[in-house]
Amino acid sequence: MRVILLGAPGAGKGTQGALLAERHGVERIATGDLLRQAVRRGTPLGQAARQYMDAGELVPDDVILEMVRETVSEEATDGFVLDGFPRTVDQADGLAGMLDELGLSLDGVLVLRVPDDVLIKRLSGRRSCPECNAVYNVYLEPPSVDGVCDECGGELSQRSDDDPETVRHRIQVYNRQTRPLIEYYEESDVPVRYIDGEQPVDRVQAAIEAELIRA
Ligand code: AMP
DSSP: OOOEEETTSSSHHHHHHHHHHHHHHHHEEEEHHHHHHHHHHHHHHHHHHHHHHHHOOOOOOHHHHHHHHHHHHHTTTTOEEEEOOOSSSHHHHHHHHHHHHHTTTOEEEEEEEOOOHHHHHHHHTEEETTTTTEEEETTTBBBSSSBOOOTTOOOOOOOOOSHEEEEEHHHHIIIIIHHHHHHHHHHHSOOOOEEEEEEEEHHHHHHHHHHHHHH
């Protein structure tokens, strides 16, 4: 299975991508996670990416393409779920080139749709545990004790790009630079399927599986 999860920040790509990859025994390739890891480690890639991420802007295409090339090629034959990549038409062209070289194609693009006001609430309320990666939301799914992880007792933190102003900017960036990919794939041979991402997690999962059968 080789699929792309497309959707605005906060649409649930991370949550659904992890569940989907686990169910189908494939890798989830999440460029945002790879970048945050590079920032934490202070690598040259992390240093180059940080300013863009903090501002809610996209990291330049050539940096992203270089970062994913090896991983995508390694995982392509067994399958993958792409989460947060591609985000621009140039990245989509780059991905098509990589898959062409390997003689492989995409099985589908899954678009998670969520209204903007819900995205803003999800992102600005998001807190996560740096120890075990558990994710909470101060408005929607608060931990039992404020600021403390229910799973491991770790101290919850907020992503530096989840402050309300940056969140609004990231949604604009999505609308301007990433949303056009829906049309890009609609005009290609790859099936595009739409999922209501506002439903509870298990309902979204079921909807994704139903769409995959159709794809
Ligand atoms: P995410 O975790 O997917 O929300 O990504 C967090 C941030 O990482 C984004 O706001 C961008 O700054 C950067 N980023 C992640 N994936 C990409 C990508 N495919 N292209 C450009 N920037 C990206």
